[in-house]
Amino acid sequence: MTKPIQKRAFATREKLLTAAKDLIAKESFEALRVEDVVRAAGVAKGTFFAHFKDKDALMEQIIGAHMADLIAETAKAPTPKDIPAMVELLLPLIHFMTSERYVFDVIVRHSGAAAISDIGPIAAQFDVQIALFARWAQEVPYRPDIAPELVGEGISAFFIQAIALNFCALNSRQALESRLSSYLDAWLCPE
């Protein structure tokens, strides 16, 4: 091992990420083109794929980082004492995940890790999210009959399902929130 990594490579990666984020801010995730990213970053196309396995990998990084910010912010708040408060706390995350159909698709596609040793940024955030939900469930406590981890996974499943159904028919944001509330009520407060 003579030269394991060069700072030049790190700088190039940063240029690519910054260029991509700028373009996304100006347009959208869906509209992002690899050719535009490399032009803005001032590198050749091949360089992009030396740093990211494919376009999806870049998206995973950027979207995962955004989710991390939102979840960290959510985790700062005190534990919600009822379901409406919980739904309200989740609104920023819901807003981002529903901002573009494309974004939701990327998130769902990467919601599970490809391998134990290689948990991607989005899958990692799902773990964090589930742990947070589990903590909430433990403090209130909802569902003392089952493990907190399981409660968290259930919240996550209903969270995804509510958003997925929202992208379908002509459901407004309000419908999403009320649907999620129904799910959580049935999941967390049976009987």
Place this chain on the structure above:
Amino acid sequence: MTKPIQKRAFATREKLLTAAKDLIAKESFEALRVEDVVRAAGVAKGTFFAHFKDKDALMEQIIGAHMADLIAETAKAPTPKDIPAMVELLLPLIHFMTSERYVFDVIVRHSGAAAISDIGPIAAQFDVQIALFARWAQEVPYRPDIAPELVGEGISAFFIQAIALNFCALNSRQALESRLSSYLDAWLCPE
């Protein structure tokens, strides 16, 4: 309105569908190429896109039809009297949905309808599936405290989540079934 539709068009569509199904049977969903389909069907490329909005629309037709078969078969069986029986009944569907990562992605992407007036074949099958689950829930009955429709939606959400998590880490089929059992047990038999 002089000539609203021609049987020639219907025949062409059938040729395309048959060619696609043959190629999928020989290779896989993922490996299907539009160019191969049109070559096998003996039509021009443009014809394909006159019949299907895009490649995804063809996949939706074929996968949706397959799901319809499986669900119809599942619906014939008597209502499962406990959760292990329910999981066992779902095995054919699970098997298909996990046969290829690509197939699962297409299904999830189309699990909700784009608009009320245009419910696609996959979204339609989700409706059927949820109704079936609701019927099961009503007959046993699980969760008398909430609407059968809601019980069905919950089963569906956990069904998807169990499969999604299965594609991740190094989980075997057994892990999927036991995970699904845990979910359903917690959802259907609280306390």
Place this chain on the structure above:
DNA sequence: TTATAAATTTGACCGTGGTCACTTTTGTCT
């Protein structure tokens, strides 16, 4: 300093999904 090998970058090239102006076929009306 110079030789050397690994790390990094390059850009011409390819595969494949999708478009569209044009041609051919079909069915109806007189």
Place this chain on the structure above:
DNA sequence: AGACAAAAGTGACCACGGTCAAATTTATAA
């Protein structure tokens, strides 16, 4: 039968993600 208009089909063309052998840069060792 012939004229006509809409439906169906065609294939050259484009957009864009991704590849790879070759060129360039970097860091270490002699």
